[in-house]
Amino acid sequence: MDITIHTSVLPHDDPDTSLAFYRDVLGFEVRSDVGQGKMRWITVGPAGQPDTCILLAPPFADPGITDDERRVISEMMAKGTYGWILLATRNLAETFEKVQAHDVEVVQEPTEQPYGIRDCAFRDPAGNMVRIQEVG
Amino acid sequence: MCRPEWGRARTEARRLDDLARLRRVRDRIDREYARPLNVEALARGVHMSAGQLGRRFRQAYGGSVYAYLMARRIERAAALLWRDDLSVTEVCFAVGCSSPGTFSTCFTELVGMPPSAYRRRAATVGAGRDGHWPG
Numbered sequence: 001m002d003i004t005i006h007t008s009v010l011p012h013d014d015p016d017t018s019l020a021f022y023r024d025v026l027g028f029e030v031r032s033d034v035g036q037g038k039m040r041w042i043t044v045g046p047a048g049q050p051d052t053c054i055l056l057a058p059p060f061a062d063p064g065i066t067d068d069e070r071r072v073i074s075e076m077m078a079k080g081t082y083g084w085i086l087l088a089t090r091n092l093a094e095t096f097e098k099v100q101a102h103d104v105e106v107v108q109e110p111t112e113q114p115y116g117i118r119d120c121a122f123r124d125p126a127g128n129m130v131r132i133q134e135v136g
Numbered sequence: 137m138c139r140p141e142w143g144r145a146r147t148e149a150r151r152l153d154d155l156a157r158l159r160r161v162r163d164r165i166d167r168e169y170a171r172p173l174n175v176e177a178l179a180r181g182v183h184m185s186a187g188q189l190g191r192r193f194r195q196a197y198g199g200s201v202y203a204y205l206m207a208r209r210i211e212r213a214a215a216l217l218w219r220d221d222l223s224v225t226e227v228c229f230a231v232g233c234s235s236p237g238t239f240s241t242c243f244t245e246l247v248g249m250p251p252s253a254y255r256r257r258a259a260t261v262g263a264g265r266d267g268h269w270p271g
Contacts, residue, residue, distance in 0.1 A: 071148070078155035079196055080162065107163045114215035121166075127159060 004051060007043070010083045010128050011059035013074070015040040017125040018056045025102045026087075026130075028054070054085065083128035092134035096120045099132075110134075157182040158196050161189065162204060169208040170232040175201050209233055210246045217251060218258045224251045 012018035019042050022028045028044040031053060035041050038058055045053040059077065060070050076082035089095040092110050099122060100106055107121035107129065119133035161178050178201060179189035193201045209231040216227045225236055228251075233239040243251045 074148070074152055075155055078152040078159065080159035105160065105163060107166050109167065114218060123159070123163060127156065 006051060007053040007055050008085060009055045009057050010085060010124070010126070011073075011077060012040075012042075012056045012126045013059070013077060014038075014125065015042060015056065015058075018042070019044070021104070021124050022054065022056065025099055025104055027098075077127045080123060080127045080129065083126070085128065085130055087130060087132045088135045089132055090135060092118055092120060092132065095132060154192060155196055157184070158189075158193055161193065161201065162197065165201070165205050165208055169205060169212065170230065172232065172234065173205060206242050207246060209239075210243050213239070213243060213251065214247055214254065217255045224255060227251065 010018075015038065019030070019033075022042075022044040023030055027046075029047050031043040031045055031050075033040065033042045035058075039061060040056075040058065042056040043053050044056065059073050065073070073082065096110050105123040107123055108119070108131075110118060110120045112118050117133045119131050121129060121131045124130050161182055164178060164181065165173065175190060176186045179186045182189070184192070190201060193204075197204065213227045213231045213233075216222055216230060217224070220227075222230065224240070228236050228239040231239075233242075240251055243254070247254060249257075
């Protein structure tokens with residue numbers, strides 16, 4: 001078997017602001033952008049790594065999601081308890097400074113964690129937690 | 137012209153906006169736990185009264201603003217006590233607590249033993265800078 005982890009999915013509630021965060025703040029390239037209005041599926045990823053993608057997707061596209069579930073998911077996204085992703089960089093201090101220079105919500109400055117990593121954290125515009133850890 | 141679903145949509149939008157403000161308070165606690173934060177200052181930051189913030193935060197997250205702040209501080213304190221060569225008092229101030237008594241009580245409640253005992257245990261199992269914290 002030869003399976004790779006290719007695409008992770010994060011929900012958005014406003015495709016343009018999410019796109020701006022991943023493209024302009026994190027510097028990702030946009031690989032595809034389909035749909036319209038709130039129903040947009042946008043694939044982004046770091047330049048030079050075509051096999052690693054994040055799909056920014058509308059959270060309620062599945063018609064099997066009930067009104068109650070839709071409300072709960074919306075509330076969890078707003079509260080910041082729904083989506084999250086772990087990214088990595090070779091130079092955490094520099095990455096943190098570059099990201100922080102934009103109008104973004106910082107959740108945690110670079111910190112040595114007791115479980116052996118050093119990381120920082122931001123919120124994306126949809127309320128997803130974006131943690132960035134340092135790798136050698 | 138006033139369809140009921142518009143009213144519902146407006147109410148829902150307001151509710152989500154309120155929740156996003158609470159998220160900003162929670163994130164600010166995560167970011168600034170080591171500073172002298174209090175509920176009044178946190179509430180001012182999101183244009184709520186202290187009472188409103190307290191009530192809404194508890195409704196949304198199931199615990200008080202102060203409990204969340206202290207949990208962050210104690211979590212960080214446990215990491216510092218496990219790893220660094222700092223005294224309990226130094227750690228207490230490093231995580232933003234101004235009262236060693238309150239710090240100790242809170243630590244004992246959340247971790248299950250007083251900070252001094254926790255620090256001794258860390259030293260016994262040879263934690264130190266390269267050691268792993270059990271979580």
